Amino acid sequence: MDGLLNCLLPHWKERPKTADRLRSPIQSVIDDAIAHKWDTAGNPACWKGRLEKVIPGRQKLQRGHHAALAYPYERY
Numbered sequence: 300m301d302g303l304l305n306c307l308l309p310h311w312k313e314r315p316k317t318a319d320r321l322r323s324p325i326q327s328v329i330d331d332a333i334a335h336k337w338d339t340a341g342n343p344a345c346w347k348g349r350l351e352k353v354i355p356g357r358q359k360l361q362r363g364h365h366a367a368l369a370y371p372y373e374r375y
Contacts, residue, residue: 326346
């Protein structure tokens with residue numbers, strides 16, 4: 300798990316989307332190894348139950364909605 304954290308933490312706060320794109324294929328490879336019984340330990344790259352307890356979650360965007368576009372309305 301330490302190697303995975305060393306890989307993800309430098310990107311997590313500044314580039315969370317990149318970090319998630321890095322974590323996802325790692326999780327898939329480890330899941331495949333577990334499915335083929337090449338590994339029996341749990342998946343350290345799994346977000347639910349593992350990484351969510353060690354790494355802070357990503358913050359939601361605070362931009363809000365765009366204002367409505369003015370559109371001329373004509374009745375027929």
